[in-house]
Amino acid sequence: MNFPPEHELHQRRKGRNLGVGLVLAALIVIVFGLTYVKVTSQGFRDSATSEGAE
Amino acid sequence: MTDASLHSASRDSEAQFGDYFALLKPRVMTLVVFTAFVGLLAAPVPVHPFIxxxxxxxxxxxxxxxxxxxxxxxxxxxxxxxxxxxxxIPAGKVAPEEALALGIGLSGFAVLLLGLATNWVAAGLLAFTIFFYVVIYTMWLKRWTPQNIVIGGAAGAFPPMIGWAAATGGIAVESVLMFCLTFMWTPPHFWALALFMRGDYDNAGVPMLTVTHGRKATRAHILVYTLLLAALAVAIAFTGAGGPVYLVVAVVLNALFIKGALRIWRRTEEDAEADNFAAERGFFKLSLLYLFAHFGAILVEAGLDRAGVALSLGGLL
Structure with missing residues (x-):
């Protein structure tokens, strides 16, 4: 099976699509990082421990 | 979408990623980033570096x-x-509707994530800042009153307060003083720009002070606001946000700023045209250094505090 040649539109929008892809990848890293920091922070453990104790 | 419609949408100057980024005014963003960063680090509550x-x-x-x-x-x-x-948008690279969608989308995204990452006081301040800049300044004041820059300057002054609130969850005298510093700095900064960007605001029908009250009155306004700003900027040295390092920076830069404002005030339009507005352009450039140096000094003072270096101006009062 032959793949059709890349449409001119894809060439034209390559930079834009790449930029959006990088922004979305960065968003994933940020949300993951924030979640990790919040979950491992002292305040979160304290509240979890106190709830467990009750 | 048909192939034909894809071709009909093609333009020689199709928007690239950089054009959408340019909509975010990256140069203004450097001021926002720096002052917010200083507000956050100057706060007495340590924040996790990633947050x-x-x-x-x-x-x-x-x-x-x-x-x-x-x-x-x-x-x-x-x-x-x-x-x-x-x-x-005026260059025809991005459609107005795209800018509107990007603006609304990113506003909601930024406020929501700031609230989740830090606290809802900071998120609320950010939401209010966006509202103030877009609705109060852009839609209302800018085309209505020559005080547009004075009142609208508040929008650009909020970032250090938001940074402080992100760390502490509240508002304090120090964060309000940082707000006041940027707020008082904005009018002379923009009026100097309006003086050497002659004709731009006239053509656009924006009631800048240069258009409504004349260029001589604008020169006088720059001087008055510079004197008020200098009094405030030096006074901050004697508060919790300031200290000896800040005092030295404030005294030197405010002396230069007043000197520049006096020079602008004394000049006639003929003088200014003769040297292509050299004094006005110089004052504008100095105003950029002025703000970065003041906030830089606040950052240094906060760093010294964290390091346990006790320098106080309390005895000078």
Whole structure:
């Protein structure tokens, strides 16, 4: 099976699509990082421990 | 979508990623990032470095989103002003609806994530800043009153307060003083720009002070606001946000700033035209250094405090 040649539109929008892809990848890293920091922070453990104790 | 419609949508100057980024006013964003960063680090509550990074990022994105909304609303003005004619909308690279969608989307995104990352006081301040810049300044004041820059300057002054709130969850005297510093700095900064960007605001029908009250009155206003700003800037040295390092920076830069304002005030239009507005351009450049140096000094003072270096001006009062 032959793949059709890349449409001119894809060439034209390559930079834009790449930029959006990088922004979305960065968003994933940020949300993951924030979640990790919040979950491992002292305040979160304290509240979890106190709830467990009750 | 048919192949034909794809071709019909093609333009020689199709928007690239950089054009959408330009909608966020990246140069203004540097001021937002730096002052928010200083507000966050000057606060007495330590913040996890990654949360601090995210907080400043979301404040910057919120500021950028308000810039996109400003460009959407002001596309007609931007098109007739030399300074702004190359912006993505008047240049035909980005459609106004795209700027509107990007602005609204990023505003919601930035406020929500700042709230989740830090607290809802900071997120609320960011939401209010975006509202103030877009609705109060851009839609209302800018085309209505020559005080547009004075009142609208508040929007650019909020970032250090948001940074402080991100760390502490509240508002304090120090964060309000940082707000006041940027607020009082904005009018002389923009009026100097209006003096050497002659004709731009006249053509656009924006009631800048140079248009409504004349250029001589604008020169006098620059001097008065510079004197008020200098009094405030030096007084901050004797508060919790300041200290000896800040005092030295404030005294030197305010002396230079007053000297520049006096020079502008004494000049006639003939003098200014003779040297292509050298004094006004110099004053504008100095104003950029002025703000960065003041906030830099506040940052140094906060760093010294953290390091346990006790320098106090209390005895001088």
């Amino acid at each position: 601090a990074f995210c907080a400043v990022l979301f404040i910057a994105v919120g500021g950028g989103a308000s810039g996109a909304l400003n460009m959407w609303w002001d596309a007609d003005i931007d098109a007739v002003m030399k300074r702004t004619a190359g912006r993505p």
